[in-house]
Amino acid sequence: MANDAGDGTIVRLVRDNLAYCQFWTELCVCDRTLAWRDQTLHLISGRPTQKLSHDGDEEIHTEYVLPVEMSQYKKGYVTLECLDKVFCQMCPPSASRLTLAIVSNDGTVAFYYVYKGLHKPKRN
């Protein structure tokens, strides 16, 4: 598992959260990393146990999760350019969305979807 200084802790925290709280399977920290500003981004892929959104087809797809620190996120670290790079260089072309995993300074992880282009909103 990727474990370089600083980054390693949140990648592991998010991975453990997905594995042991959300019960995702086939979790894997991708080998390919991305250098953005002065940090290294890691991507986690995995399969949720249930479908995460009700958008038509019934199949469970592999999801791609990008761990980010909250304090970093607040400073505007995750820009459009950064997300474009993540989509192009880290995700397979078939991936239509990313999940941002924002790790707060109390250990809580907040998840947000980022879609490539427009997407029909989720029905409540």
Added chain:
Amino acid sequence: MVKGRSNSLRYRYPLPVHPVDLPQLLPHSPVSWVYWIYSYVKSSNRITKIHVEITGDEFVHILVKEPSQMIYLWDNGFFGTGQLSRSEPTWFERTNALIDGDGQSNSGTPLERITEQRRWERSQFKKRRVEMERQLLELRKNGGTVEEEAVLLEKQRLELRNFKASQGSDSLTAGSKTFYDFESLFDSEGDLARLEALELMPVEAIFLSFALPVLDISATALFQRLLDYKNLCYDTIYPMIKQYVAYHHYRSHGWCVRSGIKFGCDYLLYKRGPPFHHAQFCITVLDSDENHDYTWYSSVARVVGGAKKTLILCYVEKLKSEEDIVNMWLRNDFTSVFSSFRVNEVVYKRWVPGKNRD
């Protein structure tokens, strides 16, 4: 919710330091004096200092890993968050119960399990609804009349209502299958690994070292870990001072203060703590001269209002010069630094003329 131990007993102390329990003193009875003095001398309210581990360089995480200390901090003032739980560190217990196969732990149903159940119910409801919409579409395609459509809609509405009502009654029967990668969770001894740590927000750690002698790290050592002392100036220390001044302000007024990340604000205020009530107030900490446009306030207020909480704008005002504050900081005189700020609050609430007549 059934609890093994009553909540008011378990959470009787609002902070991790406790008063000394002394026997009753009867002025006319010398024996009671002797006993009182004996109890006083023998008593101790010192606790073993809680060990914290600080990881990360630029982004610091403050962790408590010893299980009894994690529970102690949670039970005495609700400090910290379980990294693999919603708030109380219940992962170990939950997982053990899951492996045993009943999903129930000794102390009742954990919150996480209830959330899981509700999500499952909601997804079952949505599946039904999709099916009904398909029926309606089918009818329209086959040229159904308006009357036929009305009959179908009425029937569906009734069915959905009954379905929802029946869902609430059968408690905790979640059919969601939970896959578990058990093997990796056990250590070489065959025990379930303690994967979860309790994480303290920096302000909590400051409170538990600067204001109360609870952690095994001094305030000075903690600040050296939290701040970049090589480039120390007012701008590098101020964000943390601002957050801490607000946190300390509410803690010292008896509120249970927890992170407000889920509601897009800085803190949540609980009257007693999460097991007793929902948080009533959301705090957003601002500089005394900070200014935003209307949409900024209204978006925060709408999120907070949607969760039936009240938004409080907490303005932190500086009373001394920046230079004085940095000098005090360099002398490690943190009490004077934090006393150089004043807190003022404004309640920000959406007012609807038709509804808010009282």
